[in-house]
Amino acid sequence: VSVCGWVKTAREANKGAILFVELNDGSTPNNIQVVIDSKAKGFDSLKGQCGTGASLRCTGKVVQSPGGKQAVELLVVDADDAVVLFGGVDAKEYPLAKKHHSHEYLRSIAHLRPRSNYIGCVARVRAALAQATHEFFRSRGFLYVHTPLITAADCEGAGEMFQVTTMIQDMEKEGKNSLPKGADGKTDYTKDFFCKPAFLTVSGQLSVENYCCALSNVYTFGPTFRAENSHTSRHLAEFWMIEPELAFANITDDMDCAEDYLKYCVKYAMDHNREDLDWFDGQIEKGLVARLENLLAEPFGRVTYTEAIEILIKESPTANFLVPVEWGMDLNSEHERHLAEKVMKKPTIVYNYPKDIKAFYMRLNEDEKTVAAMDVLAPGIGE
Incomplete structure (x- = not known):
């Protein structure tokens, strides 16, 4: 059996003749323990290079683990077994240690943060929920509609939108210090790329409603943007939003759809990402799994x-x-x-x-x- 992945931890035993490596390929928050003996091909290449973050391919035999932390482990201990070092790492230089890191610190190492358990679990659950979203609506006859990300319409009417313009860069190129003005003294948007004010969308609702009135049940699922200057966990500058529109329906149909959709997504995540949810329950929010089970009950x-x-x-x-x-x-x-x-x-x-x-x-x-x-x-x- 060959297993590829990145080293989470590595420790030596028997005066360096054996390496115990926890390897992870990104498919789960759980690692597999690999026992590498000096008899295995490629063992010498690991010296000083098998720290956290190193990438390996280990070929050996899967056996029942005598330890209590894992059910099985991979033995790379014979001359027929092999380990290939794709990318070595000096453990002293690697910035993502096996400990808790704040979100702020992870943002400072954006190229490595997907290797953290937190971001990895989020990515896998998010992918599952996106898949569940499409499966749910397609199975119920909804048509997926792509709505514009750049728009002239303020769907929410709140004015909290990110504006899209090329006039600022044009102004800087021309060495000017003000935007072009019209005869009325207001900004002359005829000089802009779209010849009118344009913004990043706050919602695809207005666009998708048009399709609903022609194609019946439809939905849009994509990024939306809000320029709300409120720095809380409930306000995001960018997020993905699911917006279904039901034709020939009433408020009861709408409520039924919302409840069925949420339950479908939660069950999908429970069925496909239980290890990730268990990690969240143990490390981020105690009682999360019980709360999700209650939602389905x-x-x-x-x-x-x-x-x-x-x-x-x-x-x-x-x-x-x-x-x-x-x-x-x-x-x-x-x-x-x-x-x-x-x-x-x-x-x-x-x-x-x-x-x-x-x-x-x-x-x-x-x-x-x-x-x-x-x-x-x-x-x-x-x-």
């Missing part, structure tokens, strides 16, 4: 916005909310989490929001006070 809770407000008002005396609860407000994270974690104790869908706090294009309900909008609230997260 029973139907999501469903309450109208009005019912949610009534519940939260009753809970207020003991919940000690920082922001008082009243009908018409946009629920804060503390309200959303309390509802999902303390009251419903499971993922919960809140629907039929006041029209004044939702986008203009939401369908107006018969009461003319609320619109057919819904949000999914999850324990530990909120919306």
